[in-house]
Each structure stands twice: as C-alpha cells, then as structure tokens.
Amino acid sequence: MPPAADLIDLDPADLAALIQWYEAMGVDVALGEEAVDRFAAPVRAPMAAAAAGQGRARAEPPAPAGPARSPAPPPTALPAAAPSDDPVMAARAAAAAATSLDELRALLERFEGCGLSKTAKNLVFADGNPAAKLMLVGEAPGRDEDIAGRPFVGRSGQLLDKMLAAIGFDRKSAYIANVVYWRPPGNREPSDLEVSICRPFILRQIELVGPAVLVFLGNQPSKALFGREAAVGIRKFRGRWKSFETGGLTVPTLPTFHPAYLLRQPAEKRLAWQDFLEIRRRLASG
Template sequence: MEQKYDIAQVLAWYIDSGVDTTCGDVCCLKNQNTPTPKPEMPSIKNRPAVTNLSQTTNEACKNARDLCLKANSLSELRSMVENFEGCSLKLTAKSTVFGAGNEQADIMLIGEAPGADEDRLGSPFVGKSGHLLDKILNCISVKREDVYITNILPWRPPGNRTPTDAEIAVCLPFLRRQIELVKPKILLLLGASAANAVLDNNEPISRLRGRWLEYTTSSKETILTLATFHPAFLLRNSAQKAKTWADFLRVLKKLKEN
C-alpha cells in the first residue's frame, strides 16, 4: 500500500533535523562539523622554467646572422625576415615592413622603425613622416623611386615606443645584409636610433649630423655615411628643417662628386 506524505510536515521535520538544502543525494546538516579541505599546494615540477632572456637574445641574433648568410637577393632576405620568429615585436605588429625602392640605388635611407601607418600598409615611410621625406627629396630633385628606404626594425614597437637594445641587436643583421645587397654609394641615417645602431655608438644626433662618416661592411668595404634628423622630429621641431635641408644638399653634392 502506497503511503502519502504531508509535504509541509516533511519539510518541517527536515528543518528541525538541521537540513538546510534540498539539493544533492546527501543531507547537509547545519550542526554537522564538516572538515575544511586543505588547499592543494602546486607541485614544484609543474612550475614553468625561468627563461634566460640574454641567452634567448644571443641565440636569436645568431639565427639572424646565419640566415642572412644564405640570402643572395633582397627578395630572399625579405622572405627570411617575414618567416623569422626570433623577435617578439613580430607578435604585436600587423605587418613586416621590409625595405622598398630602387634595389640598385646610390642613396640608401635608414630610419628607426615602422609607425602606425607603416604597420597598417606594410611599407616604410608612408605616414606624415614619409610625406615630409618625399617633399625634402623632391626639393633636391630626387624621387622616392630613385632611392632605397628601410628601417633598422621591420616591425613596429607597441605604441611607437623606443625599441630596446635587444630588439635592435636581433634585427640588425637583416639591415646590414640589406646594405650589402643594395651596395649604395651613400647611407643617409635618419635619427639618433638609426645612426647609433648602424655606426655602433651612442653620440647624440646633434653631434653626429652634418659631418661625413664611414660605414664598414662585413667584407671590409666602406660606404660614405651621413646622419641627420628624422622627419618625425622635424614635424615637432620645424626650426631644425634648415639643418636637415643642408644635410640633404651635402648628400646630393657628394653624389655628384663621385
């Protein structure tokens, strides 16, 4: 015979007995002392290994140098840079911005790093700085198509921050190989970062600009080199445009002499 229960009486009995939930297969009693589980301590063997940053940078630099030795053309070098995984900047950049222009140019211009516009379009000097550079070149009767333009870094640093020494060191072999493949008569370094990286010094651009220097390739060939202000700097400091104009005229004069 089936028994019928008064639901209200059953619930009242549960409450009197200390039951505080109707969920689950096991009764939970208010007065029952349930031991608090001890927190599980993470196993030491599961902790990630600490990466030696300097060692990683050194390995990346070596990998970059080894790759560059295999590049016999700018197109081969471009492909190597696009597939290179040794620089963290590539993870945050939208594009790999390789050099562009005349691959047999007499003049090679080198800037610091791609900006937001360059990163978006994948070409060097296409933003406001690039437009100013085009105007300066036009004033000395030189077209962008006549020169080769690149940067010391092929990837944009997040927020246009200044690149670190490690980032520059990893990318520098690719730049040096570009110089060797283009074989320009004159290098024009735009800004302190480019000048310091290429010439391997820490002098301020105000002291470097305006005087002829020399860059030595891995094959011991020397290239006439001149440093000047970066177009981005000129957009903020128009008073320095006259000095930059004079530097570009020096390049044109030297090119005609040679």
C-alpha cells in the same frame, strides 16, 4: 580601460573602434578596475592541509627494516635556459644565408626570433629602387607603415618625399629601409634586444643594395649601426660624413635628423637642409 558597465552601452561599431585603439596603443592584457594587493592576501588553506598530511605521516608506524639500499644517484641537471642572445645568433645565421633582397625578405617573413613580428600587422621591408645610388635607413615603423607594409608613408614620409624632391630625388631614385622591420606596439621605442635582433638583417640589406651613399635618419639607426660613437645624440652626430663598413663594403654615410623629429622641431629643418645639400653634392661628385 572603461568599466565593464560602460561597455554594455556601446554599439558593435564603437566596440570595434575601441579594440582597434587598444591594439594601436599596445594594450595586451586586461586589467581589473581595482588593484589587488597580493602580498596582503591571507595564506591559503592548502598549506594547512599539507601540514596535516605531514602530521599523519609522522603518526604512522615505521616500515619494517629491509635490506640496505645504495644511495640515490645525484639528480640530473636540467638544461640551462636559452641565452638571451640566441635570437641574435639566429638572426645572424639567417641574414648571412640571403643571397638577394628577395631571399632576405622571405627570410624575414618566416623569422620568429623577434617578438615584434607577432604583434605587427605587416613586415615593413623597404620601398624605392634597390639599384639606386642613395639608400636611406630610418628608425622603426609607425602605425601607417605597419598598415601599408612600406616605410615612410605617414606624415614623416610626406616630409621625406619633399626633402628628397628638393635635391632632385624621389622613391624611384632612392632606396628606403628601416633598422627595425616591425612596428613596436603603441609606437614605443624598440628595445636594445629588438634592435640587436634586426641589426644583422639591415646590415645584409645594405650589403645587397651596395649604395654609393648612405643616410641614417635619426638616433636609432645611427646608434644601432655606429654604436658608441653615436651616443652623443643625433644633434651632435649629424652633418659629418662617416665611413660605414659592413661585409667588405665601405660606404660614405651621413647621419641626419629623422623627418618625424623635424615635424616636432621645425626650427631644425635648416640644419637638415644643409645635410641634404651635402648628400646632393656627394652624389653629384660620383
């Protein structure tokens, strides 16, 4: 963070741009220019004052004896802090109550159990055709998705559109969602708890869409929805059909690379192309 003296020379437009950049990077606290070692700080005076008060109390004469008193009752136990899985249980209950995609979206817009909803600009629910046979599930929204409120609208979204077009699909013939519904600050990886909170909602979303084929794009949806089986990493896990079950629904599912990964590792596009050819073959076979 620049020194305060440097900020004085910035005009309002530059200050606004700096604040937007801090927000995009996930900055949520102001830090001083120099670190302070709190452990090395001297003991504060109030402790000495308290000791003096105790000395005065000892100097006072004892109070006259009175009738014997019954022993004080044991202190009432304070309620335990809410367990860490409470938000997950709340998410399960909320997701189970949804009978349509519109209801599920409305529930997510009101849901306060995930801290990401407090820092994100928009809920990123879905894009495309909910009646489509093909459903793709991505990772967490990025900055562009957070602004637009739709999944896959940045560079990775442009690549995904090209990949879909190559097998004869587009956003009118596919349905696209994410395993996490709000952008993590600074585009960081969502925590395990954040993914666990969102998981009941994406499961219900899959159930309500009822696709003929599912595609999991990247590590996050694969690990969140297949669990330990996907712990080997997406490069080893991709390219093989799996049966994904939720709510009485069984869907053939193909894990593959996330488009953002392909932008960083273009040599892997060959494998992704093989996966998308498999998707086309499966959909063509009914």
